[in-house]
Amino acid sequence: MQPENSQLKWFAARMIKEKSYVLKYLDTRSVEHAGIEDLKTLLFIHTTTSNIRFISSELYDRVLFYRNADRSDFEPVPDRVMKTFMLMAPYHDEPVMYLAVDDPHFFDGPRKRIKSGVFAGCEGVIKRIKGNRRLIVRISDRAAIATPYIPHELLEDVQ
Numbered sequence: 001m002q003p004e005n006s007q008l009k010w011f012a013a014r015m016i017k018e019k020s021y022v023l024k025y026l027d028t029r030s031v032e033h034a035g036i037e038d039l040k041t042l043l044f045i046h047t048t049t050s051n052i053r054f055i056s057s058e059l060y061d062r063v064l065f066y067r068n069a070d071r072s073d074f075e076p077v078p079d080r081v082m083k084t085f086m087l088m089a090p091y092h093d094e095p096v097m098y099l100a101v102d103d104p105h106f107f108d109g110p111r112k113r114i115k116s117g118v119f120a121g122c123e124g125v126i127k128r129i130k131g132n133r134r135l136i137v138r139i140s141d142r143a144a145i146a147t148p149y150i151p152h153e154l155l156e157d158v159q
Contacts, residue, residue, distance in 0.1 A: 009077075011074055014042060044077065084121070111124065112157060
């Protein structure tokens with residue numbers, strides 16, 4: 001098993017200025033990153049804990065990295081949540097919605113998984129929004145995304 005500091009993890013950050021500089025910095029160091037067109041300041045970085053500390057010190061005035069509750073260290077985004085989020089994010093032609101994460105109504109309820117279709121494998125909570133049943137995926141207190149209408153037959157419970 002790899003030491004904690006050498007395992008690749010996803011970390012969330014908010015770009016506060018000079019987005020092109022930040023992206024070029026990551027690209028020149030071959031650091032994998034992902035952004036979402038509709039959430040222009042939100043950035044996900046795939047690297048080790050020790051490298052995220054270094055990156056944070058280099059980009060301290062351009063990027064705010066999300067930390068754990070006691071602010072003692074950077075909080076990684078769980079792989080299963082990141083996978084689901086990344087599956088959903090590219091579908092600009094579908095009516096995907098980005099939600100405010102400060103409304104707890106959207107995040108209560110049993111967890112479900114989509115069995116087939118474009119969003120197969122995505123996990124989250126089912127809620128009705130504007131009359132349609134949608135799967136909502138939340139990344140802690142950073143971002144939330146809702147799928148278009150999902151028929152009940154395509155859903156299964158997550159244990």
